[in-house]
Amino acid sequence: MADFNLNILGCGSALPTTRHLATSQIIDLRDKLYMIDCGEGTQLQMRRMRIRFNRLNHIFISHLHGDHCFGLPGLLSTLGLLGRTASITIHAVKEIEKYMQPVLDVFCKGIPFEVKFNYIDPNQHTLIMEDRSVCVYTIPLKHRIPTCGFLFEEKPKEPHIIREMVDFYKIPVKQLKNIKQGQDYITNEGEIVLNNRLTFPANPPKKYAYCSDTAFYPAIIPFIENVDLLYHEATFGEDEILRAKATFHSTATQAAEIALRAKAKRLVIGHYSARYEDLDVLKQEADRIFPDTILGMEGLVIPV
């Protein structure tokens, strides 16, 4: 498995069906987990997909519609029952306080960890989180209420050590960290071994963009250009283009159009309206514009 994977926990829309769960995704990046949206049932789907709760430290909420955040109270309660002590940060619009503070007051008295809130402005494209592995940026979207997507930009990885060279020069283990950071190696005899003989570069860093919920909105293209993987909502097919417009959602064709114009390497769609029992029509419509579009599906794990 790659070290930057997208786990799709749910890709249905507001009305629940027996075929799809409410929206949630988990980015698994170098052994840390980053959740995007948390619809009802997310914690159960984590169990089903055997995703470990204790590696999760950040939750990003795109907007305050229930199918994107009604799983938060249950997830936080469970983390408390599991004895978590590390804090968890919820990145969302400030209004989430109105919803979550009473939940914390009524149900989470005495949980052994801190819930932090990082209030974000969904109208700005800005850096909202950074750690050793990734920078996360907001992507302003166009929906019925303030909404943003998220761009996950992996940081460059350290180069790989060439094991044979280490053995040949008998380089001590404590030197390896320096070499990974670009230093040359000087042998006991004073010979300088250049760093590029000791290492080979890691894979280039990857980018993942999450865009849901949104109307067709080409203004996002500059923020998501050349991403390795784009998730774009495709609530409707062309048959419902008027409804898509009225509800500030996108069709599969529009999702593909955005992917094409943004030169995304791959596109995965989701947030399917309950009316589509068969998703082939959405895939075919997207494929016409952006071939090999991936149909998002519960349980799917996609290497970014």
Added chain:
Amino acid sequence: MADFNLNILGCGSALPTTRHLATSQIIDLRDKLYMIDCGEGTQLQMRRMRIRFNRLNHIFISHLHGDHCFGLPGLLSTLGLLGRTASITIHAVKEIEKYMQPVLDVFCKGIPFEVKFNYIDPNQHTLIMEDRSVCVYTIPLKHRIPTCGFLFEEKPKEPHIIREMVDFYKIPVKQLKNIKQGQDYITNEGEIVLNNRLTFPANPPKKYAYCSDTAFYPAIIPFIENVDLLYHEATFGEDEILRAKATFHSTATQAAEIALRAKAKRLVIGHYSARYEDLDVLKQEADRIFPDTILGMEGLVIPV
């Protein structure tokens, strides 16, 4: 199918597992639905069990632990999306307002129906709801926070008309309602046909009692005596009797003891701790005191 059925939607406890869902039950009584508790995922389980949303008018919440009420926001949102116009009543402790009012304010602006609250006192045994078919009473329980169970007492049904007698006397349809209510019939010739020749009695009314979450608490026995079906939580087995005591839960043996002493006709158990992968041990322990205890299970429908 009988006209008084218990649907078990979920019978797990606080920690979610892939084997059990959080607590929820639906009483299906003469074509009306009454929900008891509404853990996360309840609305989805209603879909799976093909239970129709529009026949639901009352929701009873036993206590404010998340595994008994985190499904409410999603359920109410879905009822709104489905275009419901009839009001729905939530029977619960007053503190539920702190949790639900913000949910209604943030997520349910403009839903086309009214959410009514009937604040109940969980420390009193008292009538909290009555309609044509049923009376619902609280049952004070003993848990870590204010908690009550619910007693559903069916109202007497009208007697059945003996079709052959109606045909023989050529009784007009408009007279049947009076006969069902106990009147005799007088023929055109003046002959009095006694009511007991025209009808036979309906089945006697039934009683269902729901008792969760609770420590072993014999004080409830007077309220649940002779019920046709008793649901009593059985979170633990005898191996965890100390933990049961500490957390104000019951063992399967204690549930059976209550059923026996209350002369319940049948007992169904649930609210199983996540530690029991195999529930046979709980059933065996209960059976020793109260034979043929029913193991509650997701999807089970039990005629009361």
